[in-house]
Amino acid sequence: MTVKNMTKKQIQIFFERLREQRPHPETELNYSSPFELLVAVTLSAQATDISVNKATDKLFPIANTPEAIYALGVEGLKTYIKTIGLYNSKAENVIKACKILIKKHHSQVPDNRADLEALPGVGRKTANVVLNTAFGQPTMAVDTHIFRVGNRTGLAVGKNVIEVEQRLIKVIPKEFILDSHHWLILHGRYCCIARKPKCHECIVSDVCNWPDRFDFGAARPIKVHHIDEMG
Incomplete structure (x- = not known):
């Protein structure tokens, strides 16, 4: 009907x-910068905000920049997010995304859809969240x-x-x-x-x-x- x-x-x-x-x-994801938001939203796919916050509350005090998380490596990042569903693929995507942010965007999160969706693990929904919440765009x-x-x-x-x-x-x-x-x-x-x-x-x-x-x-x-x- x-x-x-x-x-x-x-x-x-x-x-x-x-x-x-x-x-x-406001979003119920904990974050204090566009990069933290990007990571949190990427991790939230098929996971609850509560489970993501539990992981990032431990991760972000240790590493909350593209350089710092990239330095952890895939295995190092996994130790912080292993309680989140699909953590293996998410860890790989976040590390790859960090590398691109460092090399192509001066470690800054892009404020446009094309560059955001070019990042591993970032689809239309994630891009929309970042554009709306971090950059105030009507997405x-x-x-x-x-x-x-x-x-x-x-x-x-x-x-x-x-x-x-x-x-x-x-x-x-x-x-x-x-x-x-x-x-x-x-x-x-x-x-x-x-x-x-x-x-x-x-x-x-x-x-x-x-x-x-x-x-x-x-x-x-x-x-x-x-x-x-x-x-």
């Missing part, structure tokens, strides 16, 4: 509510949470992440676009969760178009009966 797209009015209310709930949303990194929220609510219905990303960039008002990535992730992570969404406590359930939301406790709209006063 296809969910109908939200109207402009619904979208405006949707983001006004999310902004009121979290005026200054939209569509992960599983945002893909679910977009399709479920009718905010951005699409068959794949690219379709959802393009739809979101098109329909989200400019005043919300910079922080919308974080609002949507956090809403999907803590409220509009996959199996048992918390529609009963959702602050945007009244502008959501998901037909099943009432089965999960969303308040039904009150029907107003007009009384004929003639006679």
